[in-house]
Amino acid sequence: MNIYKALLAKILILIIFNNYQGVSQVIIDNSLDVKHGYYLTNWEFFNEDNSSIKDTNYPSSNIFLNSPYFKKDSFDIKKIKSVIWFRKKIRLDSALKDQSFSLSVEINGAAEIYINRKLIDSYGTVSDNEDTEELVSSRIQRIFYPFVPGKDYLIAIRYSNHHIDESFNDRGENAFGLKIKLEESNDLFENLFSSTLTSFAFGIIIGVFFFSLAFVHFIIYLFYKEEKANLYYALFCLTAATIGGASVVKTFAFYANIGNILSISIALAPALIFTLLPFMIRSFFKLTFPKWYYSFTGLFIITVFLMFFYMPFFGGAYFVLVTASVIETIRSIVIAIKQKIKGVKIIGIGTSFFLILIIIILFFIVFKINAKTDNYELGLAFLFLILLSIFSIPVSITIFLSYQISLTNRSLSQKLVEVEELSAQTIEQEKEKQKILENQKSMLEEQVIERTHEITEQKKIIEEKNKDIIDSINYAKRIQTAILPEMNFFKSVFNDSFVIYHPRDIVSGDFYYVTEINDRKILFMADCTGHGVPGALMSMVGSNLINKIIHENKIFEPKEILQTLHIELRQALKQDQNDSQNRDGMDAAIVVLKDDELFYAGANRSLLYFNKVNELCEVKPTKTPIGGSHIKAIDITQNVLNIKDIKEFYLFSDGFADQFGGLAANDKHSAGKKLMISRFKGWLTETLNYTLNDKEVFLDTEFQKWKGNLEQVDDVCVICVRL
Secondary structure (H helix, E strand, C coil): CCCCCHHHHHHHHHHHHCCCCCHHHHHHCCCCHHHHEEECEEEEEEEEHHHHCCCCCCCCCCEECCCEEECCCCCCCCCCCEEEEEEEEEECCCHHHHCCCCEEEEEEEEEEEEEECCEEEEECCCCCCCCCECCCEEEEEECCCCCCHHHHEEEHEEEEECCHHHHCCCCCCEEEEEEEEEECCCCCHHHHHHCCCHHHHHHHHHHHHHHHHHHHHHHHHHHHHCCCCHHHHHHHHHHHHEEEEEEHHHHHCCCCCHHHHHHHHHHHHHHHHHHHHHHHHHHHHCCCCHHHHHHHHHHHHHHHHHHHHHHHHHHHHHHHHHHHHHHHHHHHHHHHHCCCHHHHHHHHHHHHHHHHHHHHHHHHHHHHCEEEECCHHHHHHHHHHHCCCHHHHHHHHHHHHHHHHHHHHHHHHHHHHHHHHHHHHHHHHHHHHHHHHHHHHHHHHHHHHHHHHHHHHHHHHHHHHHHHHHHHHHHHHHHHHHHHHHHHHHHHHHHEEEEEEEEEEEEEEEEEEEEEEEEEEEEEEEEEEECCCCHHHHHHHHHHHHHHHHHCCCCCHHHHHHHHHHHHHHHHHCCCCCCCCCCEEEEEEEEEEEEEEEEEEEECCCCEEEECCCEEECCCECCCCCCEECCCCCCCCEEEEEEEEEEEEEEEECCCCHHHHHHHHHCCCCCCCCHHHHHHHHHHCCCCCHHHHHHHHHHHHHHHHHHHCCCCCCEEEEEEEEE
């Protein structure tokens, strides 16, 4: 069954009974009572969805309805669930040229209204699909359109309603469609802003003025971000400029209907203006802001935005936000007045004036919105009141900023005078200092000459004393060298051997002793406390004592020699006395060869040797020094090795392994690193098959390379004997 059968039957009945014949054009002249509203009748009906219907050259439907508004009980229309069109042509009499008109539209359903092919307004979403359709229920909207008398206007309406059973008018009647009434518009507020020229001029003034302020203060903020007031003021002005800009865009885009975006911006911009007002006021006066207000403001801005889409709660949320902002603004001004902040009265007066004017404007809107009047001067006064309220805050802030700048300039001028006075005083003081310095300069030059002569004389004395000291040390070296065994004698006792001996400071704290007695070959090496002269003195004491122990006391066992040396050294240095502060001593190692056996004993100095299978072995010493402690007697461990198992052995002090150098030796920015006993052992293994002469040269050369430009840290003594 055709879903439009019932509707078409009813339309035929309406045509018969209402006798709607002829053209659809309606001429409205000045005899009609348009002041109280004139419902437009005799509409063309199109049972199809075709966008060309809004064109004047589209063929007439030949189906006319008294009104595009229906009640459910009027006829059976339950099955209408598609998109339909209504069309009406009107013309105003030329006698009405001094009047302005509007269309009052009451809508139940979804509709798009076109005038002369241009989309003027839309309500809900028109769709042939029930899921995508959005309906408006019993909503009355006024459309201000610049109707020109004597000109034809084609009004076309595209309509849909898939929920006819749920559509009710304001009287609770089940109805759908549209009621369209043409009426004269003389309301004070409406007349002011329904005029395209007035709306455009208002938008241009507000938009340009506030956008210029926003741009200037935002640039100031970018260059001086510490002043947050400029940012808040820029946002405040930018929001105000949005209202003017939206009015201008809406003027140009009136026929294109960019719709809800402009409506939302115009409706929500005042809320943001009131929100920014207390932030801006407090920033100008350097007042701290309650932390709770940030959360409160953000929450209510979101609430107002969401409630905009659900109108029953929009007004309440809007009222709460504006009221809170006004209260906080007044409270901030009162706090600034109590703190006697300069310029607070200027902004206070401007803000108060703004709030008072807003209240007056709201009073006009609430109580005069339906008042009909032809007093155009009163309308201009009302417009002037609106502009005055809008400009009151920026004007007061401009005066405040000018006042602040004047105070700053005065302060700078005063500071400049003070600086000039201080500069003059400084110049005078500087002149006096120059005179004093000139007098002192001649005195200092004389003193410098005298001091230079004294330093030169002292330098000569120091050089002479230094020469004497060096000569003395060199002489001490001769004595120490004389005490040490001659190499001819050394090699007569140990044929295949060499000694690497490098004192750190001319004389050394390392010494060695060799002798042959009672079929025994004895080799002794010691590292005394300190180096240089103190170490050399200790080496001479130690050398005398070891010679006495072996040749006079006839002690030949390594263990007993070291234990006796400990006692003798403590007595020689008076370390056996209770009040002695002397802690000097030595580390020592001794080797005695007799028959086929090698006897070794060491005090903190080990023995290295290569066995017959070319393995480098180490005999650990006893962990105790010779002398230098309160221990009366020491117990030294003695080791016995078979000479047949030894190819060559080494006695050495710690100066070789403790030397800093390596890759960082030539880098003045690095302290280097120690050679370490492990590297020393590696070099010994590397030179195992070298001749003794080559081995000596290799070890000495590698040591010097390792040391590089760094200072020698300790005395060096390495003794090698090949059996």
